[in-house]
Amino acid sequence: MGRVAATAGNKGYLKRPLEVSSIRNDFPSLSHCNSNGQSIVWLDNSATTQKPRCVINALTDFYTNYNANVHRGYYEWGQRATEAYEGTRKRLADFIHADAAEEIIFTRGATEALNALAEIIGQRYFQPGDEVIVTELEHHSNQIPWQMQQTKRGIRIKGWRLEEDGRLDLSRLEELLTPKTKLLAFSHLSNVLGFIPPVKDIIRRAHTNGTLVVVDAAQALAHVAIDVKDLDCDFLVGSAHKAYGPTGAGFFYGKRKLLEILPPYHGGGTMMETVEIDRFTPAEVPFRFEAGTPPIADIIGFGVAIDYLRQFDWEALSKHEEDVVQYAENALSSLSYIHLAPCPTRRTAVVSFLVDGLHPHDIASLVCDENIALRAGFHCCQPLMKRLRYPNGLVRASFGLYNTREDVDRLVVALERAVEVFKK
Amino acid sequence: MNSLEMYRDVLLAHNEQPHHFYALLKPTHAAHGHNPLCGDEITVHLRIEDDRIQEISFTGQGCAICKASASLMTLRLEGQTAADAEKDARGVLAWLNDATATQPDNLGELEALLGVRKFPMRVKCATLAWHAFLKALTRPATSDTDNRNSASCGCCGNGSSSDNGKYTNGSCRCGS
Numbered sequence: 001m002g003r004v005a006a007t008a009g010n011k012g013y014l015k016r017p018l019e020v021s022s023i024r025n026d027f028p029s030l031s032h033c034n035s036n037g038q039s040i041v042w043l044d045n046s047a048t049t050q051k052p053r054c055v056i057n058a059l060t061d062f063y064t065n066y067n068a069n070v071h072r073g074y075y076e077w078g079q080r081a082t083e084a085y086e087g088t089r090k091r092l093a094d095f096i097h098a099d100a101a102e103e104i105i106f107t108r109g110a111t112e113a114l115n116a117l118a119e120i121i122g123q124r125y126f127q128p129g130d131e132v133i134v135t136e137l138e139h140h141s142n143q144i145p146w147q148m149q150q151t152k153r154g155i156r157i158k159g160w161r162l163e164e165d166g167r168l169d170l171s172r173l174e175e176l177l178t179p180k181t182k183l184l185a186f187s188h189l190s191n192v193l194g195f196i197p198p199v200k201d202i203i204r205r206a207h208t209n210g211t212l213v214v215v216d217a218a219q220a221l222a223h224v225a226i227d228v229k230d231l232d233c234d235f236l237v238g239s240a241h242k243a244y245g246p247t248g249a250g251f252f253y254g255k256r257k258l259l260e261i262l263p264p265y266h267g268g269g270t271m272m273e274t275v276e277i278d279r280f281t282p283a284e285v286p287f288r289f290e291a292g293t294p295p296i297a298d299i300i301g302f303g304v305a306i307d308y309l310r311q312f313d314w315e316a317l318s319k320h321e322e323d324v325v326q327y328a329e330n331a332l333s334s335l336s337y338i339h340l341a342p343c344p345t346r347r348t349a350v351v352s353f354l355v356d357g358l359h360p361h362d363i364a365s366l367v368c369d370e371n372i373a374l375r376a377g378f379h380c381c382q383p384l385m386k387r388l389r390y391p392n393g394l395v396r397a398s399f400g401l402y403n404t405r406e407d408v409d410r411l412v413v414a415l416e417r418a419v420e421v422f423k424k
Numbered sequence: 425m426n427s428l429e430m431y432r433d434v435l436l437a438h439n440e441q442p443h444h445f446y447a448l449l450k451p452t453h454a455a456h457g458h459n460p461l462c463g464d465e466i467t468v469h470l471r472i473e474d475d476r477i478q479e480i481s482f483t484g485q486g487c488a489i490c491k492a493s494a495s496l497m498t499l500r501l502e503g504q505t506a507a508d509a510e511k512d513a514r515g516v517l518a519w520l521n522d523a524t525a526t527q528p529d530n531l532g533e534l535e536a537l538l539g540v541r542k543f544p545m546r547v548k549c550a551t552l553a554w555h556a557f558l559k560a561l562t563r564p565a566t567s568d569t570d571n572r573n574s575a576s577c578g579c580c581g582n583g584s585s586s587d588n589g590k591y592t593n594g595s596c597r598c599g600s
Contacts, residue, residue: 359487361462365427365546377462385463391485392463421431422439422488 015313018320024402026052026308034371041372041407046191046219046350046379046398048241051305055245058304062297070296071270071287085296088303089286095306096217096236097227098253105259105289106299109250110218111141113237114185116265116289117214117252118145121235123263125182125212128154133176133184133211136162136387137195140380142185142216160186162387167344168197170205177209184213188220188236192379192394193343194325194350196224203233212258218242218250222400223321223349225314228253240298244400245305249298259285266291309401317401321349324399328408335412337419341394352379352394355415358422360395366418372411430543431488434536438492443499444481445491451565456484457556459548464490468556469565476505480557487549489540494553496533501557510561513554520551 024030027050033039042050062084068077070085089101098104107113126132132146136159149155158176163169168186184206189196203213215236217226222243228236235258239250254262264271264282268291272280282288309317328351332338341352355363360376367374377393378385385393397411448454451469458465464486471479480502482494497516501509515528523541528534540550 359490361487361546361549362431362489365430365543369427382460392487421428422436 015316016311018312018316018401020320020402020404024404026054027402028053028056030402036371038371038410041370041403041410043397043399043403043407043411044373044375045222045400045403046242046396047375048247049222049244049400050402051246051301052244052308054308055301055305058301059246059297062300067297069293081296081300084300084303085294088299088306091303091306092251093253095226095310096238096253097229099229100256102284102286103253103256103259105252105254105286106294107237107250107252108248108295109241110216110237110239111250113239113250113252114141114214114216115145117235117237117254118149120262120265120289121183121212121214122149122153122155124261126153126155129180130155130182131158131176131178131180132156133158133160133173133181135160135168135186135197136383137168137187137190137193137197138185138381138383139187139191139216139218140382141218142187142214143383146183146185155182159383162384163344164342164388165344166190166193166195166342166388168202170198170201173202173205177206177211179209181206181209181211184211186213186215188215188217188226189224189348189350190381190384191219191350191398192352192381192384192396193341194347194352194398195343195345196220196348199233200231203231207232219349222309223318225318234258240302240305243302243305244308245302246295246298248295249302256285259289262289264288264291268292312401321399321401321403322346324403324405324408325349325351327405328397328399328411331408331412332415335415338415341388341390349400350396350398352396354390354394355419358419360393362422363395363415363418366421367411367414370410370414370417372414374411427543429539430546432536432539434533435488435492438495438536439488442482442491442495444502445483445495446481447483448479448481451479453560453563454565455556455559455563457552457559459486459552462487462549464549464552466490466494466553466556468494468553468560470557470560472506475507477501477503477509482553482556486552489546489549490552493537493540493550496537497553497557500532500534506561510558513557517551517554517558520547520554 029050030040066077066080068081070082072078089104092104093101107116126149132155134143134146146157150157160176161172188199206213212234215233217236217238221238234255236253241247270287271283271291273283274281325347329347332353333340337356339354364374364376375396379396448469448471452472453470454467456467466482466484469481470477480498518525519528520541537550540546
């Protein structure tokens with residue numbers, strides 16, 4: 001559904017064909033080789049993606065040609081900076097199908113976005129005894145900010161248990177929802193399992209209970225077409241650097257009518273309307289939530305990253321990533337010593353696994369020799385690891401639009417070599 | 425840099441068949457070390473009599489580097505007086521954490537850990553057991569039942585942040 005909506009919204013544009021070799025040329029870091037002449041195989045895209053030249057250039061361009069603060073200067077650079085910065089807000093609103101640019105609040109990343117939401121929603125809505133539901137799928141950044149509200153406001157966290165096959169069972173949600181459930185926070189795409197929960201169904205069910213919904217789209221943003229209106233989520237967060245943009249920039253989306261009744265987050269410049277020595281009045285949405293000088297260049301770069309993504313037909317992009325992920329899944333599961341982590345749906349962008357008798361850290365270290373970047377460990381998801389019984393964590397290969405079947409082939413060779421080292 | 429510099433045969437052998445890899449029946453001291461970032465956990469068990477480490481063993485789980493280092497540690501420290509072993513362990517930790525530190529005397533098989541020092545991200549794997557040992561020296565076995573609560577240092581997860589004030593300000597000399 002979402003995918004179709006995203007492409008339909010872009011009709012009329014001539015899309016750039018999805019040629020991976022030409023895409024790879026856009027990313028200067030991908031041409032780096034080790035001392036053996038092996039180019040980097042970047043399979044840690046869930047941690048952060050590489051950046052296309054246009055994003056890197058946007059940063060340099062800002063600092064070289066019009067470095068100025070936003071919403072302040074009356075000189076030309078200030079105007080240009082403000083236009084470019086606000087341009088990202090419009091692009092982002094368009095990208096996730098928000099009603100208006102004002103529904104996008106810039107932050108320094110998805111983590112800050114979740115912390116801000118926990119704090120301002122908590123301040124406005126949470127009473128002692130209220131409940132917040134989070135799933136066991138969540139990244140720590142979608143757990144700890146809510147846990148911090150427990151001590152601060154006397155609420156209670158209820159965990160939505162993951163099934164053995166990694167599924168989120170809606171009947172468990174039924175059991176968890178009570179009149180006291182103020183909020184449900186969950187991930188659009190698991191950074192460990194590559195699993196996409198039934199996002200719309202979950203939101204609909206929570207809403208019939210009068211429960212607010214926060215969707216963590218940090219992982220999903222670059223891989224899944226997102227339509228906040230279609231999803232009907234109340235809030236959604238994301239970050240630039242997992243979607244080919246710079247680090248230090250992120251956002252949260254909120255329905256306008258909700259944002260308007262939420263208190264400010266940080267105090268400082270921009271977020272206020274009038275200030276007297278002992279009081280202030282908060283600014284309008286969205287500036288109410290954006291105190292101080294933002295990471296201007298990074299947010300401008302975020303906008304360029306979105307343009308970069310949107311020049312491709314989303315369906316073609318998804319198809320390419322699906323193909324590589326499926327190829328990886330088949331290649332890895334054909335090796336007798338590899339066990340894939342469960343994924344109840346088609347895997348999206350992520351394949352996690354264990355190698356018989358080998359600790360994930362040893363695997364990640366050994367494949368480095370072939371210039372392959374994998375991730376090993378808990379991936380900031382300790383409750384998930386505990387539930388699915390991975391006491392040493394997992395090895396994770398996570399994919400982006402520039403990865404190829406050849407990357408997977410090289411991974412397989414490197415894994416075989418790693419296993420050999422330990423057989424000696 | 426090739427990670428085979430780290431995975432020396434000696435380490436692979438110790439990982440495959442670790443020495444003293446069991447719990448002591450009647451330890452006089454024990455402590456748990458945990459690296460929350462990767463899940464490695466090692467418990468070091470000691471039987472100290474007449475101020476001497478009569479027996480040392482370890483249990484737990486971890487990567488090859490972590491287990492091999494623990495195994496090498498037990499071979500090295502068993503039989504030393506508690507004071508000598510403590511000094512020795514501190515010397516080894518300093519050497520692992522700091523490429524400019526002096527090499528401990530009679531390195532022996534520990535020389536195999538030389539390669540690990542070139543991989544800062546993995547040094548914490550090699551130091552975990554040694555931190556747990558130092559903590560065990562201060563923990564008579566009976567009081568160790570809830571040691572999980574105090575096991576990590578905050579900066580790297582090694583050792584303990586509360587080793588009787590030896591590591592102040594969350595610094596455990598882990599190098600992170």
